[in-house]
Amino acid sequence: MELLYARYPFLAEARAAVEEAGVDLAALVAEGGPAVDRATERVEYALEEGVVRGPHRRPRVELLSYPVARVLVSLVDEHVLTRKYARAEARTAYERFTADVATETELRSTADTSLTRADLLAEFDLTASVRAVGGRYRVSVGTYLDLAADQRDDEWRLVNRELRDGEVPLTEGELDVLLEAAVRERVGEGLPLSVPESVAEELGEPVEHLTALLSDLDFTRDIDTVVPELFPPCMRALLDRVQKGEHLEHHSRFAIASFLTSIGMATDDIVDLFQVNPGFGEEATRYQVNHIRGQTSPTEYSPPSCATMQSYGDCVNMDDRCETIAHPMAYYEDTLDDADDAEVTDWREERD
Template identity: 50%
Template sequence: MQPLHARYPFLAAAREAVEAADVDLAAVVREGGAPVERGVERVERALVDGTVAPERSWSTRAELLSYPVARVLVSLVDVRGAVEKYARAEAALAYERFTDDFDDDTRLKSANREGLSLDAMLADFDLAVGVTPTGDGRFEVAVGTYLDLAAPLDGKRWRLAVRPLADGFVAVSRRELYELLREAVRERVADGLPLSVPDPIAEALAGETATLREALAPVERTGDVGRFDPEAFPPCVRTLAERVRAGEAGDTARYSLLTFLAATGAEFERVAEHLGDASADLRYQYERLANDGAQFAPPSCATMKANGDCHDPDDLCEEITQPLGYYEERLDTVAADD
């Protein structure tokens, strides 16, 4: 098991490394310990915070084995939208990592760790033939491959009708190719989920499954607020928006803000205007949440405090436990005043 496998546990080489080590998943979950703890963290962070990035350092073995454990756990929690949110969070972390590796590869690869090359990733996903570099940081993607990967992506720029197309190939930039590869990762992670989990494994993970369900209960949501009114936003949301505008928002802050804004039902253009950011990355993050029905509310006030994302609470904050609760209360006040 190599660090590269732990960084990209969805690769065929990572799966082969686990098989070569003759790892018995049932034995791993019975023994518990770091692989299971990290697996729980993966799922909880994916569904609550929108990321699977580790909160502390884990061994290569724990990080790699936590991936199959997490796939089992996300299958067991039986929470609406869990598979899609989990797959998207895994793909988002992979995107951060492989863009760094690929960009290092085009400059001077770091000697401190083995990185993933673009060629290796294309080969792993059977895309080597369908993707061809054309120079100047641009690529040609076979039209069938392009349609498969771009189908879930939102925005006019991904429509085939507005793309340069010649001889069965679609021209894309390097950054656009990275976005398509992020979709390939998301699809691979989601493939086969939810799993049919054997009873012995489900029983061994019963405690962890119950813990996850308890952690997720406060953030499940029944419907959208359906109204966009920044004047009624809670203090934390206003501050997080300011941090996004200043480029100072971390992963949990962005997720908290975007899930809140998705709950208002606002179109991306309105959100982009409010945040002063119309970037492709923000569009992807927001529209994936909005189109998924924002199955989960923003993190609870307790979670936001733990993440350092609770700012400038006022008197109303003392009475509520969820940012949407604050917003709905203020919207009712505004409506009454009108």
């Protein structure tokens, strides 16, 4: 069974097996060694390739590297990493279980290193809401909506699906995609973990390495898309106030201006956007924006975190997504990720 758990470490039984083996996480990380190395590699691959690769030739190392990788991700504590890590674990699990299912169909047998769809449905408590009907599946609409929520293609929208007696028919391949979503949810559950100081100290080096890797890849700098409808509620509210000509306190002006520079807006574009506000003042806006982007100051400023926004009273109209993030940039990355590209029009294109 150890090999099965090593291949699918998110299984509840795999976690129980680690607990039963009495593995002391603090001692494991203090030792360093292959489990910590493989854990670091899991996260590196997640960032760079979108899968976790492996497995390590020793199943025990592979299995133990999973909880250590979750601790590493928690210590780096960046939403973009947590999201990419959960996606990469889920993608790897998907590749493995679809291969297992194909082998099972061909050989009509399962080894105890493989999973079937039925195993996965049972693992995620989906046996009652998904049923097989003649080589296809039907899934209850509530479960469908939960698991298909992150799918971006139009074909996943409920309005584009057949709905029969409260169930959505699915092909085998479509069910596999939803099972991948269930794995992603499981991997992300509880992250970031609260990590004891002693464990954090032992992992200082890999955490520093992963933080540097993340900043080299710098996903936030990739954003060069201005879609106000997808802004976090706080930034939409601030932009509304600017455009209505309301007076904004310095911290609020800083928050919206730094957010707009961080999503790739040029100073002229920001001035254009603010120009409708008669009290704003072109020169003052231009000066502030150039200062924030580091042109007239030694520092390039980032927008404030949710905690800072809350302390200044700039966090308003929170929605469900706000519960899952700690930074307005993370909110925007998420909404852009989830949006259908065909429906996203950059404000700058609309204006031209």
